[in-house]
Amino acid sequence: xxxxxxxxxxxxxxxxxxxxxxxxxxxxxxxxxxxxxxxxxxxxxxxxxxxxxxxxxxxxxxxxxxxxxxxxxxxxxxxxxxxxxxxxxxxxxxxxxxxxxxxxxxxxxxxxxxxxxxxxxxxxxxxxxxxxxxxxxxxxxxxxxxxxxxxxxxxxxxxxxxxxxxxxxxxxxxxxxxxxxxxxxxxxxxxxxxxxxxxxxxxxxxxxxxxxxxxxxxxxxxxxxxxxxxxxxxxxxxxxxxxxxxxxxxxxxxxxxxxxxxxxxxxxxxxxxxxxxxxxxxxxxxxxxxxxxxxxxxxxxxxxxxxxxxxxxxxxxxxxxxxxxxxxxxxxxxxxxxxxxxxxxxxxxxxxxxxxxxxxxxxxxxxxxxxxxxxxxxxxxxxxxxxxx
Amino acid sequence: xxxxxxxxxxxxxxxxxxxxxxxxxxxxxxxxxxxxxxxxxxxxxxxxxxxxxxxxxxxxxxxxxxxxxxxxxxxxxxxxxxxxxxxxxxxxxxxxxxxxxxxxxxxxxxxxxxxxxxxxxxxxxxxxxxxxxxxxxxxxxxxxxxxxxxxxxxxxxxxxxxxxxxxxxxxxxxxxxxxxxxxxxxxxxxxxxxxxxxxxxxxxxxxxxxxxxxxxxxxxxxxxxxxxxxxxxxxxxxxxxxxxxxxxxxxxxxxxxxxxxxxxxxxxxxxxxxxxxxxxxxxxxxxxxxxxxxxxxxxxxxxxxxxxxxxxxxxxxxxxxxxxxxxxxxxxxxxxxxxxxxxxxxxxxxxxxxxxxxxxxxxxxxxxxxxxxxxxxxxxxxxxxxxxx
Numbered sequence: 001x002x003x004x005x006x007x008x009x010x011x012x013x014x015x016x017x018x019x020x021x022x023x024x025x026x027x028x029x030x031x032x033x034x035x036x037x038x039x040x041x042x043x044x045x046x047x048x049x050x051x052x053x054x055x056x057x058x059x060x061x062x063x064x065x066x067x068x069x070x071x072x073x074x075x076x077x078x079x080x081x082x083x084x085x086x087x088x089x090x091x092x093x094x095x096x097x098x099x100x101x102x103x104x105x106x107x108x109x110x111x112x113x114x115x116x117x118x119x120x121x122x123x124x125x126x127x128x129x130x131x132x133x134x135x136x137x138x139x140x141x142x143x144x145x146x147x148x149x150x151x152x153x154x155x156x157x158x159x160x161x162x163x164x165x166x167x168x169x170x171x172x173x174x175x176x177x178x179x180x181x182x183x184x185x186x187x188x189x190x191x192x193x194x195x196x197x198x199x200x201x202x203x204x205x206x207x208x209x210x211x212x213x214x215x216x217x218x219x220x221x222x223x224x225x226x227x228x229x230x231x232x233x234x235x236x237x238x239x240x241x242x243x244x245x246x247x248x249x250x251x252x253x254x255x256x257x258x259x260x261x262x263x264x265x266x267x268x269x270x271x272x273x274x275x276x277x278x279x280x281x282x283x284x285x286x287x288x289x290x291x292x293x294x295x296x297x298x299x300x301x302x303x304x305x306x307x308x309x310x311x312x313x314x315x316x317x318x319x320x321x322x323x324x325x326x327x328x329x330x331x332x333x334x335x336x337x338x339x340x341x342x343x344x345x346x347x348x349x350x351x352x353x354x355x356x357x358x359x360x361x362x363x364x365x366x367x368x369x370x371x372x373x374x375x376x377x378x379x380x381x382x383x384x385x386x387x388x389x
Numbered sequence: 390x391x392x393x394x395x396x397x398x399x400x401x402x403x404x405x406x407x408x409x410x411x412x413x414x415x416x417x418x419x420x421x422x423x424x425x426x427x428x429x430x431x432x433x434x435x436x437x438x439x440x441x442x443x444x445x446x447x448x449x450x451x452x453x454x455x456x457x458x459x460x461x462x463x464x465x466x467x468x469x470x471x472x473x474x475x476x477x478x479x480x481x482x483x484x485x486x487x488x489x490x491x492x493x494x495x496x497x498x499x500x501x502x503x504x505x506x507x508x509x510x511x512x513x514x515x516x517x518x519x520x521x522x523x524x525x526x527x528x529x530x531x532x533x534x535x536x537x538x539x540x541x542x543x544x545x546x547x548x549x550x551x552x553x554x555x556x557x558x559x560x561x562x563x564x565x566x567x568x569x570x571x572x573x574x575x576x577x578x579x580x581x582x583x584x585x586x587x588x589x590x591x592x593x594x595x596x597x598x599x600x601x602x603x604x605x606x607x608x609x610x611x612x613x614x615x616x617x618x619x620x621x622x623x624x625x626x627x628x629x630x631x632x633x634x635x636x637x638x639x640x641x642x643x644x645x646x647x648x649x650x651x652x653x654x655x656x657x658x659x660x661x662x663x664x665x666x667x668x669x670x671x672x673x674x675x676x677x678x679x680x681x682x683x684x685x686x687x688x689x690x691x692x693x694x695x696x697x698x699x700x701x702x703x704x705x706x707x708x709x710x711x712x713x714x715x716x717x718x719x720x721x722x723x724x725x726x727x728x729x730x731x732x733x734x735x736x737x738x739x740x741x742x743x744x745x746x747x748x749x750x751x752x753x754x755x756x757x758x759x760x761x762x763x764x765x766x767x768x769x770x771x772x773x774x775x776x777x778x
Contacts, residue, residue, distance in 0.1 A: 207560040212468070
């Protein structure tokens, strides 16, 4: 676990996003050895896994967490209830029910798998409220992030603020955060206070991460440090995955060391996922990319491979700086992608992803030495990171 | 306690703000008998009390809650810490400390006074975290409300969003809400889970109230129901005061009935305060009013006396509708104030305020039968409601 991580959990500032302290992108790329079925390698990248176990685990997590979520949302005052049900995809804007996909339930599944890994079926059964609370916090942060970032679509649907206005989207986010912590406060499980403190701490960390992200977007590309961008990405993508795993551990009565290792496992896996996602965003097949290919590059966004390319300091980086300095003239996305690759951004990102997954595996082995007990967490991590560039 | 109150705590929708279900404003004005030194009458209104005891209680609450607040804020990641300290008025925007007033600490004082009333000094001493948590939630809602309402000043200072932008103000509000609930989750006091659940519930209620407030502002004046406006005002002003008292009771080991009575006491007193504040806003001396005299009327805002005037259905109400239908021609604020008064809005509001204070006293007597033990809560309520039109 990187030291920035420890710092962010104890309330220290994230590294300043701008500066001249870029890590040499060539220096950190290490290809880890294979461990079990996780993070199988292909050409330095990450190969897909089929993940039928993960699909089963996700379905089961939904079956366990959804009734708690629905009951919690059902207890909200009318207008907030309707907004929340609509945002979860469970209700049309006219109040009629929707039968369909309410998202992948990755975070609830991690809570339940971590509880099961360390405490067996009984611990898993006791952690349904915690699983629902983590999902509520996730949804709450999405609602507010979309307002702040002015993002107009999420999960292929219009974002809440575009439909309801900023005020109701802010109120819905506030409501879901409070609902998450009320669920834990009302949970008689002995682990619930510690879980609530950790979840609240995660919200604070996510807010600091969103603030750092905004600051990073304002930096000139060549001024973004790789350490700063990595730390920020780890918080933004990894903090809640780490908390989900840690909270599952708490509900299994895990030791402080085990909980810390579960948190680090989730964070490292989250950062690996983010790196792979960034690679797909620039070099992936359009049909597999999460957003239109190159949209981030076109918008001048500084994804991790792009930051690494700038930090390389080689001639291709100078050429890239020229391309980024002329907004509106970025029509040739293939040329940008090639320049980032020539500057070493792609190799760095793939090496980092592999490195992060190796670290995730080490942390998981610390938390759950029995490979069979760790199977559920492994399968979910494979599922999250199985996409490949 | 009005039934809308009970409904809102159990998650039922607030009454629709618009409709034709206006209460006859003449029917609810009752002048209560004097009880102790609270709510002394003058011309149907509420006379000032000196409140040296209240000033002492507020100073003491600050002395007890501020160290907890400062330690909690000090634990935040850097940028969020600076934003929060600035919003609390404890730090300049350049990070240098401010020695000065950080607000009146009414809510922490109510938590501590309620704990002392039912559990003596020991309960009071154990409730400092809870007092700080309630203040953090209050500050969190102010940060977000200012963003949503586009209010530009608060406590004679520019609001956070005008200085930091919407995104950081939203993040700071999210952070303070999480910090409040983390404080309670980490409090080893046996009452902390129940207090956390109640505080989270209060946040949910405040969000529903803010939503209803926005809906009310969109209604044509004649369509706003008096029941809807009263219920909304009770939530907006009373919910957190009620929760502060209830949480203090929980920390004193009070029974469910006592806690419910403390909650109702705070809510009724809060609504009385709001009614008095509305009267001052229209008819008060400019130097005593919280905002420029008549600013609310000029902006077309539907304060409770104005809603009551519309609901009266008498000829002055029809005249008022004509005045409100022509925005930009409201130059003659004296004429509007006189028309609201002729329609019965002022008498109704003063009668309602007296009625609500009588109800508050009844609830306080239920919760704390010993008048001496109730002295602190009485003094604080006097302080809050002592301003007079």
